[in-house]
Amino acid sequence: MFALMIIGALPRMGKTFLLRLLALAAALDPSAELHVYDLRGGADLLPLEPVAHRFRTGDDTDDLAYLKADIRALKAEMARRYKTIRSLPRDVCPEGKVTRELADKRSLGLWPIVVVIDEVQVAFDNDPELVEIVTDLGKRGPAAGIMFLLATQRVDAKSLPTGFSSNPVLRFCLKVTGQTENDMVLGTSMYKVGIRATMFARTDRGVGYLAGEGDEPVIVRTAYLDAPAAEAVAARARAARLAAGLLTGHAAGIDPDPDTSSASILDHLAAVWPVGEEKVWWDDLAERLAASYPGLYGAWSGEQVTAAVRPHGLRSIQIKRTVDGRQLNRRGLARTALAAVLDDRTSDGDYAWPTYTPPPAAPPAHDASPSSPATPDPDPGYQ
Incomplete structure (x- = not known):
């Protein structure tokens, strides 16, 4: 067990x-x-x-x-x-x-x-x-x-x-x-x-x-x-x-509908890649994957995304950025590297990048009140 x-x-x-x-x-x-x-x-x-x-x-x-x-x-x-x-x-x-x-x-x-x-x-x-x-x-x-x-x-x-x-x-x-x-x-x-x-x-x-x-x-x-x-x-x-x-x-006698999708994490990265960005930190890519595909990547970190794409031949690069006046240097991925791997999979070597659509915003939090508690009652199954 x-x-x-x-x-x-x-x-x-x-x-x-x-x-x-x-x-x-x-x-x-x-x-x-x-x-x-x-x-x-x-x-x-x-x-x-x-x-x-x-x-x-x-x-x-x-x-x-x-x-x-x-x-x-x-x-x-x-x-x-x-x-x-x-x-x-x-x-x-x-x-x-x-x-x-x-x-x-x-x-x-x-x-x-x-x-x-x-x-x-x-x-x-x-x-x-x-x-x-x-x-x-x-x-x-x-x-x-x-x-x-x-x-x-x-x-x-x-x-x-x-x-x-x-x-x-x-x-x-x-x-x-x-x-x-x-x-x-x-x-x-x-x-x-x-x-x-x-x-x-x-x-x-x-x-x-x-x-x-x-x-x-x-x-x-x-x-x-x-x-x-x-x-x-x-x-x-x-x-x-x-x-x-x-x-x-x-x-x-209950089976799920067949999964006909052939999309992999490479396709998902292409789908969430920010427009106009040539290099993106792994942590940012993990957040975008989790937002767009929560069932697959909801708990993933940047390190897990890195490990998942490594067998496809993708490697990390160092990316410097200035955030709030501070110089930060973190590992990430280059768009050209992802594009090269995706192109290799297509017969004509010209992968069609999808347009990124941000996930819908979460609904506003419900106000706490005596008739609508902020914290739900515990599940009676473990009382």
């Missing part, structure tokens, strides 16, 4: 069966919201469809667009959760993170969200925006009750980018072929100190090193559930959700 986990292995060593086993465990908690993706397009995760809030099995354009829209929505959901956590009284949430007790208060909307992705390298390939969002969710999501269980059979830097692979608390490595793959899953220098998943034989299916659950990695044999057994567990989980009135999303 409240931890990110990665699973790595050679094909046919039990990686997907372990992923399914963990997802079934989560499914037996009726309050847990499951988002399940099998990007290999196989049948091993199909038993989870009757309980999944979001579900896709496949790697075509529609499947990946559905996944990306879901991940973007989860980022907005994480921002909402942190806002909720900040609003709670200190005696209710003293540590500033979701607990089991808070997760059980449905009025707060902090129930567990478990995202299961098999063959995650398919999603990460050539999509730096998705890598950036999942990395951020992996860092900050668990404290807000959002957890990822990710598996891959292609253990390399492209499948598990460094910014992401350094975050998981829980790591499970079945048989791999070399030191690099071993350490990418289990952690740096594990091979050197003798923790070697390379020693397992092809017959050791379902056996691997588990790191993060105790002081030292241990060899674990996972329980084997075949497809009929998995279906029986999922049926019991669905019955529990129906009884509790907690069957939602895809499992309840």
Whole structure:
């Protein structure tokens, strides 16, 4: 609970069966919201469809667009959760993170969200925006009750980018072929100190090193559930959700409209770029993104915008300005650099910059009066 986990292995060593086993465990908690993706397009995760809030099995354009829209929505959901956590009284949430007790208060909307992705390298390939969002969710999501269980059979830097692979608390490595793959899953220098998943034989299916659950990695044999057994567990989980009135999303026959937008953070930066400005500070760009796209960038800082565009080849420059008579020197972005990257994506090399439209002004604050208190009554869900 409240931890990110990665699973790595050679094909046919039990990686997907372990992923399914963990997802079934989560499914037996009726309050847990499951988002399940099998990007290999196989049948091993199909038993989870009757309980999944979001579900896709496949790697075509529609499947990946559905996944990306879901991940973007989860980022907005994480921002909402942190806002909720900040609003709670200190005696209710003293540590500033979701607990089991808070997760059980449905009025707060902090129930567990478990995202299961098999063959995650398919999603990460050539999509730096998705890598950036999942990395951020992996860092900050668990404290807000959002957890990822990710598996891959292609253990390399492209499948598990460094910014992401350094975050998981829980790591499970079945048989791999070399030191690099071993350490990418289990952690740096594990091979050197003798923790070697390379020693397992092809017959050791379902056996691997588990790191993060105790002081030292241990060899674990996972329980084997075949497809009929998995279906029986999922049926019991669905019955529990129906009884509790907690069957939602895809499992309840409700799916979001497909997201056909191909816009990335580059397009959003172009849309909010101030007219006539050749160089803009990152903090100013973050404010403009948050104002125009609050669901995506509502809680972003200038540093997060910098990190998000770095995979696209954009780098910071120093920008000097005079503000209130003071000379300030901060990092920012040049319009020419953004234009060059955007031009490279178009066939004719001439990107059409949108016209920036400022977001509507916020309505005036409501006057405080005895009949209209300035501070709303506390949510009865946490009294």
